[in-house]
Amino acid sequence: MTEQHYSLDDIRKNVSHIDNEILKLLSERRLLSLEVAKSKIGTAKPVRDQAREQELLLRLIKTGKTQQLDALYVTQIFHTIIEDSVLFQQAYLQKLANPDSLQPVARVSFLGAKGSYSHLASRNYFSRKQTKLVEMSCSTFRDVLNIVETGNADYGVLPIENTSSGSINEVYDLLQHTSLSIVGEITQPIEHCLLTVGDVDVKGINTLYSHPQPHQQCSEYLHSMGDITQEYCSSTAEAMQKVAELNLPNVAAIGNASSGKLYGLTPVKGNIANQQENFTRFIVVARKPVDVTSLIPAKSTLIMSTAQKAGSLVECLMVLRNLNINMTKLESRPVIGNPWEEMFYLDVEENLKSDVMQQALEELTRLTRFIKVLGCYPSENIKPTEVEIEE
Numbered sequence: 444m445t446e447q448h449y450s451l452d453d454i455r456k457n458v459s460h461i462d463n464e465i466l467k468l469l470s471e472r473r474l475l476s477l478e479v480a481k482s483k484i485g486t487a488k489p490v491r492d493q494a495r496e497q498e499l500l501l502r503l504i505k506t507g508k509t510q511q512l513d514a515l516y517v518t519q520i521f522h523t524i525i526e527d528s529v530l531f532q533q534a535y536l537q538k539l540a541n542p543d544s545l546q547p548v549a550r551v552s553f554l555g556a557k558g559s560y561s562h563l564a565s566r567n568y569f570s571r572k573q574t575k576l577v578e579m580s581c582s583t584f585r586d587v588l589n590i591v592e593t594g595n596a597d598y599g600v601l602p603i604e605n606t607s608s609g610s611i612n613e614v615y616d617l618l619q620h621t622s623l624s625i626v627g628e629i630t631q632p633i634e635h636c637l638l639t640v641g642d643v644d645v646k647g648i649n650t651l652y653s654h655p656q657p658h659q660q661c662s663e664y665l666h667s668m669g670d671i672t673q674e675y676c677s678s679t680a681e682a683m684q685k686v687a688e689l690n691l692p693n694v695a696a697i698g699n700a701s702s703g704k705l706y707g708l709t710p711v712k713g714n715i716a717n718q719q720e721n722f723t724r725f726i727v728v729a730r731k732p733v734d735v736t737s738l739i740p741a742k743s744t745l746i747m748s749t750a751q752k753a754g755s756l757v758e759c760l761m762v763l764r765n766l767n768i769n770m771t772k773l774e775s776r777p778v779i780g781n782p783w784e785e786m787f788y789l790d791v792e793e794n795l796k797s798d799v800m801q802q803a804l805e806e807l808t809r810l811t812r813f814i815k816v817l818g819c820y821p822s823e824n825i826k827p828t829e830v831e832i833e834e
């Protein structure tokens with residue numbers, strides 16, 4: 444019997460057909476997850492059900508094995524699918540809980556021009572929110588807030604902490620005085636590269652443009668480059684623009700590879716951050732606070748200043764401990780104009796409306812000189828459900 448040979452074109456047509464079928468099925472699955480969300484409203488069941496995820500993953504790994512698909516591959520694909528399903532349900536339920544909040548068109552302000560990390564985070568945050576974005580670039584964090592405060596934008600997206608360089612103090616300080624509320628958060632992977640005009644030799648680079656944050660996050664690699672001049676810009680996007688304009692082989696920008704493409708730049712060296720896992724958490728602010736449905740995990744952010752006596756902060760933290768409230772972040776910042784006085788910022792994994800949180804606020808109000816809730820928002824950090832993969 445002669446073996447039938449197909450042309451490359453024919454084979455690719457078949458692959459494309461299968462890819463389209465996969466997309467159709469993914470879209471159908473997404474719609475089913477909406478039905479699941481609706482049924483959960485009736486039964487008041489939380490969106491996330493890790494026992495169900497565990498059972499589903501184990502079954503798929505087993506079935507995949509019978510079709511020569513390895514366990515890690517199946518697990519990775521379904522972690523992504525489940526994450527989308529959970530976030531899609533959360534976005535749907537949040538929209539129901541806050542009918543006036545998300546308009547069909549939302550004006551969002553962020554730092555930097557197209558391609559800045561804040562711009563990427565803004566797009567990611569709104570990607571499941573079924574709203575059209577009007578993107579408004581700003582050149583300072585102060586402007587990002589101002590434009591929302593004055594009603595010229597609906598949302599502002601601001602970086603708050605990075606896994607390599609830590610807290611972004613300027614943003615914390617601005618939050619002390621804003622009238623805006625935190626309504627959301629998103630964690631964005633930050634993949635820094637050296638970007639140049641054309642494929643130049645890294646050894647010839649002696650001038651680097653970027654925002655101070657990436658300079659800090661890549662300090663170890665920059666140190667290994669020897670004698671280089673570091674030039675600061677107001678955003679990574681401005682740095683990329685500048686490098687493209689200069690058009691010189693000895694000059695590079697630090698930025699994201701896909702954003703570099705927007706400016707015609709080539710990535711000549713990737714993975715240059717001090718920590719391989721480099722992420723930035725961004726907050727989303729708006730003029731009106733949002734309600735978080737009890738079906739999804741919520742976070743609340745508070746600021747407070749304690750009495751200046753021994754043990755004041757400990758007393759406050761004991762309130763959280765006694766009510767079993769998990770604190771995910773504690774930051775302190777000086778109060779401008781009051782030397783040696785500190786303002787504390789706390790993130791807790793609790794819904795503002797919950798009984799324990801209301802009790803905590805009552806007790807904290809008694810123990811502090813000043814306390815303010817900056818916002819309560821859905822936690823969008825979906826940790827994948829782990830499964831034991833047998834060999």
Ligand SMILES: C=C(O[C@@H]1C=C(C(=O)O)C=C[C@H]1O)C(=O)O
Pocket residue numbers: 476479490491492493495496499524525528529
């Ligand atoms: C769709 C559901 O909601 C969530 C998403 C799941 C999924 O996408 O398979 C599974 C469990 C839940 O965490 C569900 O509960 O069935």
